[in-house]
Amino acid sequence: MATSPAFLSALDEHRRVMERLADQAAFIERIGRDVAERVGRGGRVFWMGNGGSAAQSLHFAAELVGRFKRERAALPSLAFSADPSVVTAIGNDYGFDQLFARQVRAWCRTGDVLIGLSTSGRSPNILAAFEEAASRNVYTVGMTGRTGGDLIDCVDACLMIPSDDTARIQEAHLLVGHYWCDVVEQAVSDAVQTP
DSSP states (O other): OOOOHHHHHHHHHHHHHHHHHGGGHHHHHHHHHHHHHHHHTTOOEEEEESTHHHHHHHHHHHHHHSOSSSOOOOOOEEETTSOHHHHHHHHHHHOGGGTTHHHHHHHOOTTOEEEEEOSSSOOHHHHHHHHHHHTTTOEEEEEEOSSOGGGGGSSSEEEEOSOSOHHHHHHHHHHHHHHHHHHHHHHHHHHHHOO
């Protein structure tokens, strides 16, 4: 079977993005520890994103509520894209820009974590939700692309993937989100085993 130049090109670009992401390893680890610390104190983790980022948000919430690698207690986590009735009601009654901010008002409290995925960093509904979270003592984390967009100025921590390609950014978001789930799960498991 002939080798696909298009696939090899995509694979090469993926590899380059991941290698550049290694420069942020300490920052990524710090965010994971910060999230784990809040979960350990009873905080909940909320995720939000549009399109493919909405699907990834669902995925990450499932890893925490279910399990990632270890048997442990279920952890409270929710993706704001999970309930089509809520999403369509808010979109219809308040407008799409309020889709996540309305849910922040309903769910988020002091000590919680809000993670927003936006490859551009300019999604109005993500920005509105972070603005709402700012007054609630919620730890906010943005996951975005190379520049950070407007997101960089409205979160406690902003992870900027070194790429402008949506697919490569989302692939890196998946890796980092899995890593954070692993850090949280390990911290919770260690706390249970500590006498």
